Amino acid sequence: MTRRRLTAADMGHLCTGAMFVACTIDHESALQYRDMTLGLIELNGEGPLLVSADDLDPAAMTTSTGFVNRGLMFSEMIPIGDEFETALNLLQGRLGVPLQGIFPLAAASVNAMVPVSVALQTGLPLVDADPMGRVFPLVSQTTLALAGMSAGPIALTGPTGETAVVDVVAPARAERIVRALASELGGWAATASYPVTAAVLQEHGVIGSISRLIEIGQILDSAQHTQAKYAQLTTLLGMRKVIRARVTDVEGLSRPSVPGLPDRPSSATLVDEAQGRIVRLEIQNEILMMLVDGAIQAVVPDVITMVRPEDASVASLDDLWVGNKLDLISFPAAPQWYSPEGRALVEPMAMHVVGHVRGGRAR
Incomplete structure (x- = not known):
């Protein structure tokens, strides 16, 4: 209570x-x-x-x-x-x-x-x-x-x-x-x-x-090292840092279009310079899907977000400018969204952004 x-x-x-x-x-x-x-x-x-x-x-x-x-x-x-x-x-x-x-x-x-x-x-x-x-x-x-x-x-x-x-x-x-x-x-x-x-x-x-958001903020606003923050977020959220990558291309940011939907899709491409992996983000209002070398790493209903690697401060879609380096992170959403009915309501196909995701996310 x-x-x-x-x-x-x-x-x-x-x-x-x-x-x-x-x-x-x-x-x-x-x-x-x-x-x-x-x-x-x-x-x-x-x-x-x-x-x-x-x-x-x-x-x-x-x-x-x-x-x-x-x-x-x-x-x-x-x-x-x-x-x-x-x-x-x-x-x-x-x-x-x-x-x-x-x-x-x-x-x-x-x-x-x-x-x-x-x-x-x-x-x-x-x-x-x-x-x-x-x-x-x-x-x-x-x-x-x-x-x-x-x-x-x-x-x-x-x-x-x-x-x-x-x-x-x-x-x-x-x-x-x-x-x-x-x-x-x-x-x-x-x-x-x-x-x-x-x-x-x-x-x-x-x-x-609401309590969970306050706990997240307490961790991110602290003076701890980035890796210590990630460790605490992993315990709290089941979070995993997927990849650190540099932005190489942005295909426009989302703006309003078709009636009944909040905006049209856009995409960003990043490169993991340490291993040469290619990351693609599919965006509609927020990040809906993340692929690494063509394999799905996270997809709605997963939460996909970004932070600045130097201090784990919160990044926004405005940080997707060519040359910028970001940490890309995902973690599970509420359990209700992983039921068949939940997935049908929120998966990318339901938002007319990308085709139906088959076989779940890659691990």
Whole structure:
């Protein structure tokens, strides 16, 4: 069971862990939300209350909060700060019952930081769980969807203050509608979705995901040598450093395109100069697949990320510039994603990026 007040130090570690788990282009948004949250903690005199789902009444209604974007990164049009409160109020009105806890739509990147500041603004407890355990590009790719839970009703607030409430059940349909609305609302939307009881979240969510990000950040933010950090991450995550390689080619970074999908695929090629191995990364919002000499080393749902070898600081997709040397790392996602149903929902074929992966990952 978890019940404690998060501190300013926790915020820094949470942000580091959130960026490590999601190797994306836009780390700036997570940093902005970290700073916003630190300001709120200073103003309030205390941090948000972190609780386990089983700390709440089993019938207590909870909901996820998170950004959904379509063509605009949040750092390009910074939120005013009340967008999620508005979405939560709209959702409560539609449900007809009060919300008693919030959790991240994805425990990674900026969406891991959002509910922390929202918890401070609203006084709601932050539940130590999420429905992804990492980040996936589609709203429909959640463990709650795997369990047959409805994604809606979903409340949205755009950067101009316009709002909408969508009464949608099927998560796949919710993905298309919410993504289209995000575009119409101004490029992104603050959303409250997947309203479920604490009992359902405890049974079908990824439990302890916020605490895990803080632990990751504590390791990476420490003054230890890079190899010592890797050893601790291996114990915590089952992590393995796949290869240290230098970038030799980048075929464009992901930007929005086809409706219903967040962006089109792109690729990067790196070379392990010590052994001459060729590494290829397939990217759509984040790294979906890593191949070494043509053999698959890691593929979604595995988490694939990058750090800078000199100090194990978190790298982003912006670090994929020709000549740069990076450590490429992978580790397993939540167990739910390795079921046949989980793989069918999140494997690259489901995201229209690369063909079906046959025979699993190479070892």
